[in-house]
Amino acid sequence: MTNFELKNAGEIYDPTDDEIMQIQSRGLKAMEQFNKTTSDQSELRQKFMKEMLGACGENCYIEPPFHANWGGKNLFFGNNVYANFNLTVVDDVEIIVGNNVLFAPNVTLTTANHPIAPNLRKKAYQYCKKIIIKDNVWICSNAVVLPGVTIGENSVIAAGAVVTKDIPDNVVAMGVPARVVREITDEEKNQQLNK
Numbered sequence: 040m041t042n043f044e045l046k047n048a049g050e051i052y053d054p055t056d057d058e059i060m061q062i063q064s065r066g067l068k069a070m071e072q073f074n075k076t077t078s079d080q081s082e083l084r085q086k087f088m089k090e091m092l093g094a095c096g097e098n099c100y101i102e103p104p105f106h107a108n109w110g111g112k113n114l115f116f117g118n119n120v121y122a123n124f125n126l127t128v129v130d131d132v133e134i135i136v137g138n139n140v141l142f143a144p145n146v147t148l149t150t151a152n153h154p155i156a157p158n159l160r161k162k163a164y165q166y167c168k169k170i171i172i173k174d175n176v177w178i179c180s181n182a183v184v185l186p187g188v189t190i191g192e193n194s195v196i197a198a199g200a201v202v203t204k205d206i207p208d209n210v211v212a213m214g215v216p217a218r219v220v221r222e223i224t225d226e227e228k229n230q231q232l233n234k
Contacts, residue, residue, distance in 0.1 A: 045129060049156055051166045054131070066110030074103045092116060096138065101126060109162040113150075117174070139175035140154070143198070147183045148172075166168070173208070184218075193223060 043059055045052035047051075053059075069091035078086050084103075091111040096118035106127040107114060113130035117138035122187045124144050128134055129149035132151065150167045153160050170185030172178070176190050179198040190206045197213030206212045209228075210219045 046167055049132075049166055049168055051159060051164050053162065054151075054165055055163060063109050066107075066112040068110070070105060070107055070110040073101075076103060078140070079213060093133070095118065098187045099203070116140075133167070133169040134171065135171045137172060137176070140172055141177045143180040143182075145181045146178050150182070151185050152186045183227065193228070 040048065040050070040078045041058065041207045042052040042054075042056035042071045045060070046054070046059065069087050073084060073087035073091060076087070084101075084154050088101060089098060093112055094115040096116055098118055098199040101122040102124050104125060105111070106125065107130050109130045109192045110225070111128065111130060113132055114128050114134045114136070116136050117140070118195070119139045120136055121140075122142040123144040125145045127147045129151045131146075132147050134150060140181060145155040148170055150170055151165050153163075153165050162196065162219050170184055170186065172184070173190060174191040175193045176196070178184070178190075178196045179200070181198055182196045182202065183233045184196070187233065188202050190202065191208035191210070193209045195211045196202060196206070196217060199215070200213050200217040202212065203216040206217065206219065209223045211221050211223065212219050215219075
């Protein structure tokens, strides 16, 4: 298998491989242009998002700056996704984001990991696992989601949490490592805006 194939299979690979580096650098150009846009250039931002992301549904918004080591090529947004300042994605493999997902400032999603074995780390080898974030999730400021994690529908990840394992539907999780602290109540699920 090539290093690119090993990467996509979740096996240990060399990320400095020439083929990988060439593909990765092509993905960065639209992201660099996107980060240069100003607040009055919303149409241009939308254009760049469609170019740089693997998929971008309707009514999505990323507040620059946005950081992605593949330029967002492996980041897939559903509809109505909002990302505040400094969304950082290590998108070596797929990050699948559902509909109506909110990212607060300084959230990090990382699919890449390095082996524990020092002789492999010395060569900067790594392996990757995809991340799945289901519909209606809110990830609060400074939270980190690690490789291979799935976050269930409607769940909330508290500020500063480090998510190391799957989070079920309809819960609030917090801490380092993140753990479920409670379920979302029926009252919260049905809460309406007071007018």
